[in-house]
Amino acid sequence: MRFFIDTANVDEIRKANDMGVICGVTTNPSLIAKEGRDYKETIQEIATIVDGPISGEVKPTTLDYEGMIKEAREIAAIHPNMVVKIPLTADGLKACHQCAKEGIKTNLTLVFSASQALLAARAGATYVSPFIGRLDDISEDGLELIRTIADMFSVNGIDSQIICASIRSPYHVMQCALAGADIATVPYKVIMQMVHHPLTDQGIEKFQNDYKKVFG
Numbered sequence: 001m002r003f004f005i006d007t008a009n010v011d012e013i014r015k016a017n018d019m020g021v022i023c024g025v026t027t028n029p030s031l032i033a034k035e036g037r038d039y040k041e042t043i044q045e046i047a048t049i050v051d052g053p054i055s056g057e058v059k060p061t062t063l064d065y066e067g068m069i070k071e072a073r074e075i076a077a078i079h080p081n082m083v084v085k086i087p088l089t090a091d092g093l094k095a096c097h098q099c100a101k102e103g104i105k106t107n108l109t110l111v112f113s114a115s116q117a118l119l120a121a122r123a124g125a126t127y128v129s130p131f132i133g134r135l136d137d138i139s140e141d142g143l144e145l146i147r148t149i150a151d152m153f154s155v156n157g158i159d160s161q162i163i164c165a166s167i168r169s170p171y172h173v174m175q176c177a178l179a180g181a182d183i184a185t186v187p188y189k190v191i192m193q194m195v196h197h198p199l200t201d202q203g204i205e206k207f208q209n210d211y212k213k214v215f216g
């Protein structure tokens with residue numbers, strides 16, 4: 001399983017990229033709005049940092065096919081690494097299908113069921129993004145959805161890649177990897193939670209103390 005970072009904050013993207021652990025970026029309208037910067041300028045800067053797939057979403061107010069495909073073409077034109085994020089609706093599937101015909105990569109987002117994931121794959125989605133955390137929030141099992149989609153894609157020989165989204169913890173990340181997901185898109189905070197371990201910190205401190213006692 002590979003890692004994308006789920007943020008539009010360029011400082012976080014730089015730090016994660018410098019560690020060599022990410023190979024792509026996902027953004028969404030809430031993450032872009034949080035940064036308060038121009039959309040195109042933000043995406044262009046991200047593309048200078050990470051040389052891998054960068055998901056940019058169509059506007060949340062654009063719900064019709066015509067609007068989505070127009071924006072999809074504009075987003076794809078920003079940079080060769082762009083992937084157009086499209087919500088899983090009937091119009092979204094239609095836009096996804098047209099993008100596939102035009103060679104535009106897509107990430108079908110706001111996926112909350114295995115049947116939605118199968119439709120996205122059949123419409124030609126490059127990536128499908130099931131949201132784990134938001135399912136857990138309503139007392140459903142987000143990780144079980146990942147396991148089901150991974151099995152279903154494997155049994156049916158489906159090429160669309162699974163991006164585990166709405167990740168809230170290192171536990172989510174490890175379970176996604178065990179389930180056979182292709183990618184987890186992880187917030188910077190969770191990447192850092194994965195880095196740190198109290199025994200690593202204690203170990204460094206002990207090595208320092210022992211070393212200093214003998215060598216000063």
Ligand code: E4P
Nearest residue numbers: 006026027028134165166167
């Ligand atoms: C996925 O691509 C989304 O940007 C993201 O994972 C949503 O996560 P949230 O549920 O924490 O907002």
